[in-house]
Amino acid sequence: MKAMVFTRYGSPDVLALQEVTKPAPGDDDVLIKVRATSVTSAECTMRRGKPLWGRVILGLSRPRKRMRTLGLEVAGEIESVGRNVRRFRRGDQVFGFTGFTLGACAEYARLPEKGSLALKPVNLTYEEAAAVVDGASTALFFLRDKANVQRGQKVLVNGASGSIGTYAVQLAKHFGAEVTGVCGTGNLELVRSLGADKVIDYTREDFTLGGETYDVIFDTVTKSSFFRCRGALKDDGCYLPTAGLMNNVLMLWTSMTGGRRVMTGMSVEKNEALSFLRELVEAGSLKVVIDRRYRLEQAADAHRYVEAGHKIGNVVITLE
Numbered sequence: 001m002k003a004m005v006f007t008r009y010g011s012p013d014v015l016a017l018q019e020v021t022k023p024a025p026g027d028d029d030v031l032i033k034v035r036a037t038s039v040t041s042a043e044c045t046m047r048r049g050k051p052l053w054g055r056v057i058l059g060l061s062r063p064r065k066r067m068r069t070l071g072l073e074v075a076g077e078i079e080s081v082g083r084n085v086r087r088f089r090r091g092d093q094v095f096g097f098t099g100f101t102l103g104a105c106a107e108y109a110r111l112p113e114k115g116s117l118a119l120k121p122v123n124l125t126y127e128e129a130a131a132v133v134d135g136a137s138t139a140l141f142f143l144r145d146k147a148n149v150q151r152g153q154k155v156l157v158n159g160a161s162g163s164i165g166t167y168a169v170q171l172a173k174h175f176g177a178e179v180t181g182v183c184g185t186g187n188l189e190l191v192r193s194l195g196a197d198k199v200i201d202y203t204r205e206d207f208t209l210g211g212e213t214y215d216v217i218f219d220t221v222t223k224s225s226f227f228r229c230r231g232a233l234k235d236d237g238c239y240l241p242t243a244g245l246m247n248n249v250l251m252l253w254t255s256m257t258g259g260r261r262v263m264t265g266m267s268v269e270k271n272e273a274l275s276f277l278r279e280l281v282e283a284g285s286l287k288v289v290i291d292r293r294y295r296l297e298q299a300a301d302a303h304r305y306v307e308a309g310h311k312i313g314n315v316v317i318t319l320e
Helices: 041-048 052-058 126-132 134-146 165-174 185-193 226-232 245-257 271-282 296-307
Strands: 002-006 015-019 029-039 073-081 093-097 108-112 116-119 154-158 178-183 198-201 214-219 233-241 290-295 314-318
Touching: 002 296, 015 296, 029 093, 029 126, 029 296, 041 052, 041 296, 073 108, 073 126, 093 126, 093 271, 116 271, 126 134, 126 290, 126 314, 134 165, 134 214, 134 233, 134 271, 154 165, 165 178, 165 185, 165 214, 178 185, 185 198, 214 226, 226 233, 290 296, 296 314
Parallel strands: 154 178, 154 214, 178 198, 214 233, 290 314
Antiparallel strands: 002 015, 029 073, 029 108, 029 314, 073 093, 093 116
8 A cells, every 4th residue: 555654763854655564454454545634733743753752652763663654533434343343343434533543644544443533524535624623622621621721701712724723613603602702813713713702813913911711712723822821811710732741740839839830742542533523523523624635745845834924724734
């Protein structure tokens, strides 16, 4: 089968389309014929071998052999199942998250039956289904599971036009919050169309100096900091950063000091989230935003585009 492989860390030029061995499902696995995957900022970071501590998982000097094919989000069709598998059967249309095994940027991907995998929403294409996995589940993890957003609260989403932000705006509205989206000039109308009550153009206004205070500030692009945002948080408000090693220290510190808090973490197990999101999508309550589509052999171009930092919503790779 064909797969987009990288054997060393570096720029998108390290990606190469290669013929590799097609995986065979074990007794507890499913084999998915991949129809679509995506390129995320997280994968671009992995490809560069950043942050350095991440190489403990990826490989110290070069990617480990089992992690040389990127691809976190997957949508496709079950081609075969192991003899112990009961959740899925051949022909099922599924979408899911490969997690630390990666591997979706290929014609076939193997996942454990108990992995982050669910039946695809019936009203989405494969491309849309792949694009709803990580961004939406990450937004759900932070807003529902970490911050417990409630009706009537005020939520600010920084990076509201990105792959996490577009879902965060919609989910915060779904939970009944008053939502402010922060994005660039060209994306103001998009963010409004997703349900934001207010929008702030970051090129013209610094939301930390605007005088408004929020129950939750969700920084989906890690362009701010807790200390910059403290003045824009209510006394018991929380700051949600999606990344940053120091934020884990701040989370511990603020949990002991009381008042304004930092809450962070990582959502890896996504089974429940995928089922929740499928219900929202099928009910027409969650919209997928796709910026660009690329073919498998164009994965390096997709990485260049994502790495430039101007994508809107999601960038997908289609294998159909």
